[in-house]
Amino acid sequence: MVQRSLAAERGSLVSMWGLLGIFIVKGSVGWLTGSKALLADACHSAADCAGTFTAYLGLRKARLDPNSQGSTRHPESIAAIVLSAILLVAGLEMGVSSIRTVASGTEEAPGVGAVIVIAAGIGAREALVRYKRRCDTRRGMRGDRAGDNRSDIFASLTALVGTSGAVVGSWYDMPFLYVLDPAAGLVVSVFVIRMGFRMIADVVRVSNRCSIDESDVQTLLEAVKRIEGVVAVDEVKARERGHYIVLDVSIRVNPRISVFEGQDVANRVRRILTKRFLHVMDVNVRVQPYDPGYPYKSNHHEEELSSLLQ
Secondary structure: HHHHHHHHHHHHHHHHHHHHHHHHHHHHHHHHOHHHHHHHHHHHHHHHHHHHHHHHHHHHHHOOOOOOOOOOOHHHHHHHHHHHHHHHHHHHHHHHHHHHHHHOOOOOOOHHHHHHHHHHHHHHHHHHHHEEEEEEEHHHOOOOOOOOOHHHHHHHHHHHHHHHHHHHHHHHOOOOHHHHHHHHHHHHHHHHHHHHHHHHHHHOOOOOOOOOOHHHHHHHHHHHHHOOOOOOOOEEEEEEOOOEEEEEEEEEEEEOOOHHHHHHHHHHHHHHHHOOOOEEEEEEEEEEOOOOOOOOOOOOHHHHHHOOOO
């Protein structure tokens, strides 16, 4: 369980540093070549890096303090709010700058180096995505929802088309194609603004509990009820920590057993759930005595019940 959390943190760190490197290269080349599309694409890579960074903070927080509840005062939430605000400002600035360039016209196209960097960035980003997806599969992590992490490829392809069109215009003496670069920058800035708003929306949610289907709830309940020593299950709640979930389970046990035996039942619940459901990173089990009314309900075999009684 701890090893799985550490492995998830390492995967997030690899993605974060990779995206940071892509952002620095894109931003530097975009500044040198004057490519609005490449600069906007660099902002989008920075948005990806910010999202990965907040996910890393969430995973680390869950490992160090698995009993924590969702709060906007958590460091990962504060970081997400700050980074989201920066992304919104950067996206708006890039959008306004691109609109001004389109309106006033541009007299030169960015160099071919901008096209090469965008193409290389697409390859590097895809390599990071495939690496993380492969690691997630091995660790039993839930896959990202469809489309959540693919706006990066659309933004980069938009920047690639716009920059390439401007470069082709410079090769064949067609100045009217120069406008494709800032136009692509305007489109990519919309992606950046969208990501900033989405990050803020994720932070201001009332709860950080993940939505699990009713069938998943029933599956978890049935799994807990079948565990030896569990008499009844009061509730099962889930909290999202990156790609993992942390479960809060309240169970009832035989009131005649000792505290040590009750803790053993809780450890059994935690161990079975984390092994059977690979996307469950940790389980916080609350143990309470069942109503000792007679006849007493239990899922033990008669020959095993005596070992649990005092």
